[in-house]
Amino acid sequence: MADVIEVNCETDxxxxxxxxxxxxxxxxxxxxxxxxxxxxxxxxxxxxxDAKAAAIVKLTALGLTADEVAALTA
Amino acid sequence: MAxxxxxxxxxxxxxxxxxxxxxxxxxPQTYTDLKLVASIRTTRTGSTQDAVALxxxxxxxxxxxxxxxxxSASSNTxxxxxxxxxxxxxxxxxxxxxxxxxxxxxxxxxxxxxxxxGVEENNATQSYIMLTSGLYSxxxxxxxxxxxxxxxxxxQYSTAYLYGIKNS
Numbered sequence: 063m064a065d066v067i068e069v070n071c072e073t074d075x076x077x078x079x080x081x082x083x084x085x086x087x088x089x090x091x092x093x094x095x096x097x098x099x100x101x102x103x104x105x106x107x108x109x110x111x112d113a114k115a116a117a118i119v120k121l122t123a124l125g126l127t128a129d130e131v132a133a134l135t136a
Numbered sequence: 137m138a139x140x141x142x143x144x145x146x147x148x149x150x151x152x153x154x155x156x157x158x159x160x161x162x163x164p165q166t167y168t169d170l171k172l173v174a175s176i177r178t179t180r181t182g183s184t185q186d187a188v189a190l191x192x193x194x195x196x197x198x199x200x201x202x203x204x205x206x207x208s209a210s211s212n213t214x215x216x217x218x219x220x221x222x223x224x225x226x227x228x229x230x231x232x233x234x235x236x237x238x239x240x241x242x243x244x245x246x247x248x249x250x251x252x253x254g255v256e257e258n259n260a261t262q263s264y265i266m267l268t269s270g271l272y273s274x275x276x277x278x279x280x281x282x283x284x285x286x287x288x289x290x291x292q293y294s295t296a297y298l299y300g301i302k303n304s
Contacts, residue, residue: 064154064289069146071298072162076148081156089156089284092189096217096286100185 142171142299150294154179157284158296165277167300170238172281174296177231180223180288185256185264187217188234191282192248192272217286219254220266224288227259231294241278248272
């Protein structure tokens with residue numbers, strides 16, 4: 063695990079130290095949450111894109127021109 | 137017309153060992169606003185996006201974000217992270233960039249709002265920008281700011297600069 067870099071803005075002193083157990087636990091929890099939320103967001107975006115592609119296929123099959131489909135789906 | 141001249145308060149350049157977080161402490165209370173500018177790449181794998189987690193005075197913050205890759209956009213509220221940055225899955229030697237602006241950080245009567253824009257640049261066909269509005273729900277003046285990667289550590293050559301801005 064990489065160190066924490068601390069800068070005292072009054073003295074310009076820079077120190078490095080290992081993460082505390084509490085900091086490690088908090089970082090791991092935050093990372094798990096971030097990754098889960100990002101995965102869900104990306105899955106939602108893919109589902110939306112897939113649905114749009116399917117809709118275009120169906121609209122085209124109904125006889126709409128490419129311009130008409132574009133006007134509906136832009 | 138008045139000229140705004142940011143004053144550099146502190147600089148961090150991450151060394152070869154990387155960094156799990158960067159913590160600015162004892163921030164001078166002599167400016168009107170603060171601006172944190174960072175260039176960051178993290179060790180996260182499996183995704184081209186990481187985001188910066190932010191803690192003010194060792195406390196939690198909340199946010200509403202808007203994110204887009206240029207072809208679609210979405211908005212969300214998520215758990216304490218702000219602005220996309222690059223990861224180990226991005227093109228080699230590319231870094232994300234991030235700006236966070238904290239107005240009126242010394243006041244002790246209102247909660248502190250702040251804005252963040254972060255860009256994950258991949259030098260490829262897709263990159264992301266995340267714009268975030270944040271809130272530190274405390275009337276305490278901001279005396280410390282900590283940033284860390286949400287999905288990995290900061291790699292060597294990541295940088296963070298803290299500026300003070302006076303409106304007079």
